[in-house]
Amino acid sequence: MLSLHVHDLLKHAAQVHAAATVTSVSLEGAVETQTYAQLAKAANNCAIELHAMGLRSRDAVVSFGFSSLNQMAWLYAALSQGVVTHFLNPQHRAEDLGHFLQQVRPGMLLHDAATASAAQAFAALVPGTPLRAMTQLGTGSGREYTTTEFAEDTLSHVCYSSGTTGVPKIVEYTHRSTVLHAWACALPDAMGLNSADRVMPLMQNFHASAWGAPFVCPLVGASLVLVPPHRDPAQWFQWIEEHRITVLGAVSAHWLALVRYMRTSGLSFSTLRRTVVGGTRLPFDVAQFIQEKLGVEVCHAWGMTETSPLATIERFDSSKVSLRHGKPVFGIELAVQCNGGVCSAEGTGELMARGHWVAHSTANSSSWLATGDFATLHENSELEVIDRMEDSLIADGIPLSSALVEHQARLVPGVADAALLVTDVASGRSVLAWVAMPEVDTASVTVELEQILSKTFNGWRPTQYIVVDAFPYTASAKVQKHLLKDHIARLHDDDVALTPNSSC
Template identity: 30%
Template sequence: MALMGQMMAMPLLISSLIKHAARHAGDTEIVSKRVEGDLHRTTWAAAERRSRQLAQALARLGLQPGDRVGTLAWNGYRHLEIYYGSSGSGLVCHTINPRLFPEQIAWIANDAQDSVLCFDLNLLPLVEKLAPGLPSIKHFIVMTDRAHMPAQTTLAGLLCYDELLDAEDGRYAWPEFDENTACSLCYTSGTTGHPKGAVYSHRSTLLHTYASALPDALDCSARDVILPVVPMFHVNAWGLPYSCALIGCKLVMPGPFLDGQSLYELFESEGVTFSAGVPTVWLGLLNYVKANNLKFSSFKRTVIGGSACPPAMMKSLQEDYGVEVIHAWGMTELSPIGTLSKLSAKQLQLPKEAQQRLLEKQGKAVFGIDMAIADDAGQALPWDGQVTGNLLVRGHWVIDSYYGEHSSPLQSLDGEPGWFPTGDVASIDDYGFMQITDRSKDVIKSGGEWISSIELENIAMAHPAVFEAAVIACAHPKWDERPLLVVIKKPEAELTREQLLAFFEGRIASWQIPDDVVFVSEIPHTATGKIQKLRLRDQFKSHRLPGL
């Protein structure tokens, strides 16, 4: 008979994070730029107390364990309280992206069967429009105080968030329950058909929180001042609301104010050392600091994910502004962190150019994630940095099945079941660094050879006159598909098609150079900041390449 350990069997629960922060970093600040326009300051101790009051208020409204609490809200202290007050009491925190089309929001809320919807004040018109089509929602709660409650609304019985909390005494003991209980629910974006829900457990989220804060991951500590630019409705802000409680650091939240000037001023006034967001956000911030000849006084590192970070952006942040860039990759289905680009002691002995090439990849798997590349038959491919294949993952915080679905998306690798197909095409080198070469649906197949749209976009983004670039496939009678480059020029920049195509020469094989360039004033993005290539392909489906 096996000898069993004699250790305390304490379940891994979300409430343990906020309890720890309140007890051991209780006076550490949480700063929020509110939609009401002011800057709000609170502490981890006050946040934990208000989270307990919220748990009481939701119970008084009749919510039972397992009920879903929907949110339509930006990054702020009230949203943080909902994270902990709902999950900590056995409810499920369901963050919804307010940037989605109203029809998509309604579909997601109805699919999740949300019982309550909490929303920021500036989203009232959206919620008023949605409300008649949300039959499962029993209570609408506007996240504000009595002084800012709307004078008129079409929502019957609209509740005031702060009043609900003020009515409770906060004498609430966080319950203990099975750590595999659902704690939060996030829906995928950018998929074909309806979005799909990923249900995270308390256990998976706690393990993700531990791993993501490690030195070889996000390298978070109580010495940091962390500002998540990535929204709390985008895969739980990549887990940062949990990581910040784990380490007890100062947390700064920007609300909906994500323009370059607003972010820069908040970074400087609050002494932000670390941030996280998608490349489009950093484009806006970099353009602002460059245009105004500014520098960062405290900002030292950032994690960039959501889509591939252009090397030119990484180089500018690192060399011009002294900001370390941690390139990351993940998915909603991975809670979301899968890999990060951090160098080992051995790799730091490599020449600077070789180090940079590694850092530009999506990086190594953190503990808790395993990955592989496979051919279409499910056979493993070598890790040589050259061969590309379908990226598969498995791990402690990878989904087994989608919300409401009984069938599993998992597949086998070399006959071994239990691997999640990411839909990405990637290579893995002998250091274990993974590099996404494309989404399987975005790769360009030209004459039987694959061309990486990401590689072409990175080259285009390195041109000083290019603000943003996207590459899509155009139909070709001989080669099947050829690359079309869609570009936004920087303001006042002069750039011709011929000049830009000449820029590719010597940087990539000649047969991979795009066949044509189209200059546009806007490139469509998803609600999470990714380029909408599906819309671009539809927009240019009739584009005639030169010579045809």
């Protein structure tokens, strides 16, 4: 019986779906396209280069840059010989990146044009580690690289969490877990991908492996389009149309901005037929607009870096009263940890997860991953994630979602963005931080915010309202609430406790 190895995905695509393509768009807008057959040849040449440099199974290379064809070539080269690729996020803090590099001690530090100067600066922390531009692919000298034999439980790659709640967590994946996750993503009731699809994740490879897109696309023969991080919804729309995208991977923040842009501009899609949405829960009315007005099927997923990331998924149904996070795909088991630390298949508490592609802490022997999410598991394992544990609120005995509060706040004229910060879970004290649009009367907007939120949430409203210039975001468009709390604490000296409660 054959073992499961990630590099066999590209080998399969090169043989069976040779004409399907991978396209990458650079930060400067340059577009490059290769077939899977061409990418496999480039990966072969890079593998010969890695071997010549003395890198062997279980050695490490660091890939420090944005998603691209060149990054894919080096990734699959490393995979073919058991070398572990560490995806470093250029948007993480410099001190975190330096610490990770010193821990990894890589055999090579790969960088792109955007990270070249930073890589030079970090090189002093790892003396002797060769630097190499990802564009410098191996020539191969016409030789075919013979894949190294190694066990399927060998590490394939490493990602670092987004750092939304503090210091990014280090998450390791194996060849076996990555292939099984790719298979699960491709299932009809999951992402439902096939060889006719053109897939564009708005997440980078360093963000939970771009939700598995570099692996599931070659598995089914779907074409893959890799784009740089960009915060302009007009640019996202342009890419979708230019590259004839059929499936879009995006977080809720992406879609909130894209819907606002398309409504204002009166635009529609010509090819997009499905979106897989992660992150905080999409407001029901926004999901309904995407599906019924834009003609795009909404598949709302839940997961995290530690779950590879797909764990549950739900297709939007307007006949239901609310949009939840769906049911676990095969290979994932969920529970909630209620009072007393007992895990239950139904109820409300901290969400626990385990499965074939779920990483769990090396500090304890439990197979369960404590996710840090406050959630309800309904009948038939249907998941409803309410909030992060440190951001959870109970109003009149009912769990209150900060995402829904923030959505209602953004609907108030004059509010560009909003974030609810829970400053003390026990007392329920909270701060609504919001960004004002240009030339608005912040005092009158604050009054309207208080009235609308009180009406919408049965008398509940935040303890305090604070206007800030901008929010700190992660590369995956999440507000870094721990940094926002720190920022507000420095600006305002009052009786509201603003000390961040990090889960890391």
